Structure formats: structure tokens, C-alpha cells
Amino acid sequence: MNTIRSICVYCGSSPGKGEAYLKAGHVLGRSMALAGLQLVYGGGTRGIMGAVADGALRAGGKVTGIIPQFLMDKEATRSALQRLDELIVTDNMHQRKHKMFEKSDAFVALPGGIGTVEEIIEIMTWGQLGHHRKPIVFGNIGGFWDPMLALLDHMRAEGFIHTSHLVDPLVVDTAEAIVPAILAAAAADGAPMEGVSSVIDNM
Secondary structure, three states: OOOOEEEEEEOOOOOOOOHHHHHHHHHHHHHHHHHEEEEEEEEEEEEHHHHHHHHHHHHOEEEEEEEEHHHHHHHHHHHHHHOOOOOEOOOOOHHHHHHHHOOOHHHHHHOOOOOHHHHHHHHHHHHOOOOOOOOOEEEEEOOOOOOHHHHHHHHHHHOOOOOHHHHHOOOOOHHHHHHHHHHHHHHOOOOOOOOOHHHHHHO
């Protein structure tokens, strides 16, 4: 059984259209806090990122924000960052992503843009290469990730994902169901791999 203590959430620094995405972020943050799980995220205080952090903090959860110096004033307000339990400021995006991986036992992609896609796909790539077995979830709020999931199915069908058992993310349609899905997946899995960080450092 993999022990889940923290979950990394990738999501947009914008709110998107409508209320559903912001609400999902807030619900996920709250459900993580109520389950005693720490939130690890990109440190933004706006958009869905801000909603996830706010949901966790209002419910008494622990929050670690990891943000590059050059995004401090673009994705966050410095006063809001003072609410976080831990703030890690990195030199660049690569350091940010590696720190997020190190500190997280599972990964969730809520709706977001190109950066969100890049982050979750990189985690899936590391999984395909056998560097980790941490649960990966697409929070498919309102069917947001349907086009991405169709593309992944197409890649498999065309023979480009040869280790599909290692790249089998959970697809969860509601924010409320994400934490239970992760805990169930971790309980069903074996022991986590050792030496992951050193392998990824050299990638």
C-alpha cells in the first residue's frame, strides 16, 4: 500500500469560464484538508490555483506553494502568499516541477491551460518510464479533459503507448470523488519505488 500524505494539484491560474471550475478547485482543496492531506501546488493565488489553496486553508489544511521567482507577481499576490504554511521560491520552472514531484504522493490535473497539460503529461511520461507509481488523476470537471483522453486513446490505438499499464490515469468527473479515488488506488497498489528522485534528477 502506498501512503498518501500529500497531493499535487495542477490547474489554471485563470478561473476559466463559468463557476464550475472555481467551485471544483475549492471543493478539492477542502476535501483534501478534511482527509488530513497536504496540498502541494504551484503557489498561485488567482484563478483555480487560488481556489484550491483557499479551500484547503479555510478547512484547516496544510498548503505548500512552489513558485518561480519570475511568476511571483504574475500568478500571485504577496500578501495572499503569507497565508500558506510553506512557500518555496525556485529559480526556474524545472526546479519548481521537480520540487512538486518530490513533495507529492499523487497528482491531480484540474482544468487549466498549456502549462497544466505540460505538467501532467510530464508526470505521465515519468510513470511510463517506470520512475514512479504515484496515482495520477484527471479531474474531468464538465468533461473538460475529454479531448485529451481521446488523444491518449488514439495514441494507444496507434501503437505509441507501449506500456499503457504504467500510464493509466484515473478519470474522475467530480471534485468530491477525487480524494476517495486516490486513496482507493493507493491502497490497491504495491510499495512505492525507491530512488525515484535521483533518476529524475538526471533526466
